[in-house]
Amino acid sequence: MAKQRTTNTSDALGQLKWLTPENVGAALKGLPLKVQAALRAAAHLPRGTLTITTPDQRIFKVGGKASGPDAALVLHNWNLPRRAFSSGTIGVAESYMDGDWESPDVTTFLELFVVNNQIGETIAGGTNWFVNTVQRLRHWLNENTRSRSRKNISAHYDLGNAFYREWLDPTMTYSSALFAEGANDLETAQTTKYRALARNIGITRDSKVLEIGCGWGGFAEFAAREIGARVTGLTISREQFDFATERMRKAGLSDKVEIKFQDYRDETGKYDHIASIEMFEAVGEKYWPVFFGKVKECLAPGGSAGMQIITINENSFERYRKRPDFIQRYVFPGGMLPTPEKLKSLGRDFGLDLYRESIFPQDYARTLAEWRERFWGSWDKLKHLGFDSRFKKLWEFYLYYCEAGFRSEYIDVRQVFYRS
Template sequence: MTVDRDDHPSTLLADRTRRPALALPEAPATATSGLRGAAARVLFERVARRLPIVVDYGPSDTRTRGDLPTMTITEPDAFFRRIGSDGLIGLGESYMAGEWTADDLVGVLVPFAERIGTVVPPSLQRLRRLLLPTQPSDEENSVDNTRSNISRHYDLSNDLFALFLDETLTYSSAHFGSDEQAAVAEWVELADAQRAKIDRLLDHAQVGAGTRVLEIGTGWGELALRAAARGATVRSVTLSAEQRAHALRRAREADLSDRIRVDLLDYRAVDGEYDAVVSVEMIEAVGMEYWPVYFETVERLLAPGGRAAIQAITMPHDRMLSSARTYTWIHKYIFPGGQIPSGEAMRDAAASAGLQFDAVEEFGMHYARTLQLWRERFEGQWPLIADLGFDETFRRMWTFYLAYSEAGFAARYLDVVHLRFVKNKN
């Protein structure tokens, strides 16, 4: 499947996608990093001994593996120096550098995710902000920075996403009907599960004929198309030029251009009045300090009695608070400026803005399966992805991202929810 790639010729695409490889730092080699590395090794091996995994150090390691997933550390000095100096950023960069691998990457990561609050002793957690990097100011989600943050991920290449997503080009959790169905779902069922997820969200927002819909975060247009097919008029806003171009083309091809408008616009600058506001996994890119503004904007734009239906990735509230402003591997390489909220934080911000919380639906295990299908598809399509100009470091980076995310949902550390809010009629 080939999709339009507006202003990114192949030479520029190659430069953009190879940037992570060129920017990947060498393992630190200072005396301080050596001491930190030694301490990290003691802590890591103490933790790993209690987990249902095997850690070995290459072909000469003779320890019994059994049926447990195996993490093979081929360059332990570099591996522990990176972790000791940069924490989870170092873990991801070490994988990108090929300093460790796994026969079952998700299987290795899940036990760590299940114990994420206790892996690091409380005394060291309190020193997190002193020892580890903090978020750069130029990644804060101000009006000036947000478009750049979004572009770094979503404008990589429409062709890249088309090669590992299903035909709907929906880049968010599917809904397979039940956890049991999610567990056995196959690739061929993914597109139908994505459409079912969108329909559930539109039902939450009571979208039908004549409904004025605002979509915050366009994606590649599937939700706007399905809303318009119900007879709604849709205004969708995005900061991704690539996504906007593709969504507009799909609207034209479906003869729905008269019902769908897609603007390259920050959500804070939207005007008008809408019966329903829908948003799919966009709030994670808003930033914690801007959640009040986000919900105030939604409240301002909704007509009295209007509904907001939001799909969001969530984490436990205590973990959200303890990890706030921590600069992570995901921030550095995948989603700059992002912050996963808790359900409590969203409900509080919405209530402060004058929105009434009305309903919630949780389906985190469906995201674990969605990510597994994406990861398998990405790996199977790698030769075609490489032909787009993406290199081996990008491959390892993207594989780690998908597996790391899948492990978070499989461990139930992360969840995904549909939330509905209502604006008072008064």
């Protein structure tokens, strides 16, 4: 339960004032209209608490009857409510990057509005029709044709291998780890994830394996070295291709692993097994059937495929697909998360039987928290690579935002396994 509160509405600076639906009108007189609207909505918060310090040093607190995140927000000016109302999560992110606001725990602040979804939509739903239209158009222009896919992937993954090497673990794995029993550090947990995927796919010695979206080669190296599989890895990131190719050469695995700079749509080989780790999110909704059709085409009869995919809950999907969010604007242009049901229906449509799945969103929340700490710890080195303070705030918000989504289980991550 939330803490007992009074309805004191004193205007003394620095004195905390609880806002309730009953007293909120009197307490907010004189504040900008967008701020008043945001705080009126927040006063109906059903879960958790939020303490807000305003630019004029007034302190408001809102809270629901049910337990939930205990968050704090410090406004340096009045821009956040206006930008949130206008542009949704993109506005919230840009406001953070511009220094309009801060929080001692940004993840918890964002999580509060995820678990209080209706209030979050009221405040940060992005109500400006022109802004929303521009964002939808921008997302449409990032559609993942063959040529556009390379540009979209390059926007994120070709920041440079040196950038990612500074804060990823030694396996150079940029996807959720699996913190199973005994996997208490990030590197071990990433290997545990690889092992679970390979085991449930059924990869054995000399299996012929296709990996769609091989990244920097972590899974391909694991499957070849630890199991003895023969792996073909596909990537459309030039930086990843160069790194993974050299990685296999140094590991003495060039005879077992071939890295190809190639779009998955151009693959024509037949394979015993197919693996794909957090690549499907970048495919784009229009091309989901194309992806599953290619998996079916490239699997030998009786073959199996395993994918690790981030999904969004069914109830939120329609609104999400109509209104591009911060991730689609700044981090993964052209991307789209599927729902769990969509993964099942796509499998059925292409004769792929989904025979097993495992779900581990809290492992992703932990992975993101560890990445954030490693990113902060590497910032002095990253600055010397040419990244500025605004870029730092963009990446901070990205990691906070995703962690909040997984902690609240608004989104999750799962490994899904199909048989041909």
